Amino acid sequence: MDIDTKAPRTRRTPVIEELERLARRGRLLLLALPILLLGGVALGRVAMGSLAASHPTADLADSTPYFSELQRLGRYMEELRRNGAVTTDYVIMYRDHVASVEETLRRHGVPDSTAREVAWPLVEHAYRQDLDVALVAAILLLESRGQPGATSSAGARGLMQVMPGWLGHWQECGQDLYDIEDNICNGTSILAWYLKNSRGDERRALLGYNGCVNGTNTPDCFSYPDRVQRLQQEIRQEWEFLNGLAPVAASP
Numbered sequence: 001m002d003i004d005t006k007a008p009r010t011r012r013t014p015v016i017e018e019l020e021r022l023a024r025r026g027r028l029l030l031l032a033l034p035i036l037l038l039g040g041v042a043l044g045r046v047a048m049g050s051l052a053a054s055h056p057t058a059d060l061a062d063s064t065p066y067f068s069e070l071q072r073l074g075r076y077m078e079e080l081r082r083n084g085a086v087t088t089d090y091v092i093m094y095r096d097h098v099a100s101v102e103e104t105l106r107r108h109g110v111p112d113s114t115a116r117e118v119a120w121p122l123v124e125h126a127y128r129q130d131l132d133v134a135l136v137a138a139i140l141l142l143e144s145r146g147q148p149g150a151t152s153s154a155g156a157r158g159l160m161q162v163m164p165g166w167l168g169h170w171q172e173c174g175q176d177l178y179d180i181e182d183n184i185c186n187g188t189s190i191l192a193w194y195l196k197n198s199r200g201d202e203r204r205a206l207l208g209y210n211g212c213v214n215g216t217n218t219p220d221c222f223s224y225p226d227r228v229q230r231l232q233q234e235i236r237q238e239w240e241f242l243n244g245l246a247p248v249a250a251s252p
Contacts, residue, residue, distance in 0.1 A: 068130050070127040070130050071127060074126075074128030077120070077123065100238075101137060102118075103238075104239070105141075105146055107238065108141050114147075118140070121185075125189075126188055128188070130192065134232045134233075135202075136191070138229075139191065140184075141231060143159070143161040144158065144159045144160070148180050157177035158179075158183035158187075159184060162186045162187050164177065166186055169186075169189070172185065190209060191209050202225070203225040203229075206228055207221070207224065
């Protein structure tokens with residue numbers, strides 16, 4: 001007897017036929033999926049390219065803050081200080097940028113311990129505001145003789161004799177004007193603000209910093225810029241003799 005090895009045919013119902021059609025469509029979709037994905041990526045790149053063309057890179061550059069060499073140094077000094085470890089980088093930074101300032105403060109009568117506390121933040125905040133360190137040191141010495149607790153008859157406080165009305169103008173600065181860092185942060189920010197608004201005219205900026213408007217706030221206040229700039233020059237000359245080390249000069 002011959003045996004038929006073919007599988008018996010089953011009767012197809014409309015439901016089974018519909019399921020088979022759906023299965024074939026699913027297989028086709030799976031086969032087509034990689035092509036669709038590649039096509040989508042290509043279209044996405046084209047779309048992104050056209051968007052980039054409509055937004056030039058100059059716009060992105062404009063939104064990126066520019067930091068001068070001094071400002072980058074100031075930020076780096078802040079990182080080293082906040083780290084709290086006396087690393088090789090800290091020692092090098094102190095030697096190359098801070099030691100001469102500390103020595104100058106001592107030479108002008110500031111006690112050793114205070115000079116050590118003041119020198120680093122003075123340089124750091126001067127750099128962060130793109131200021132000449134010799135200028136900031138001269139203002140600090142003239143204003144308070146390096147005494148953190150100094151208070152004027154007009155109510156100005158601390159090392160750089162900051163008026164309390166300035167508090168809160170700069171969020172990165174603290175509120176205690178008798179604190180060394182808070183005071184220098186506020187003082188250098190005020191000086192930088194006056195320099196910006198006087199378009200770099202140092203004399204006008206110093207008159208503003210001193211509150212010299214009508215000549216009534218401070219006795220003989222119109223001589224203030226001359227006194228600051230003379231001391232600034234003396235400090236620079238001192239640094240020339242301190243092993244040739246001096247902080248980086250501010251850009252003109």
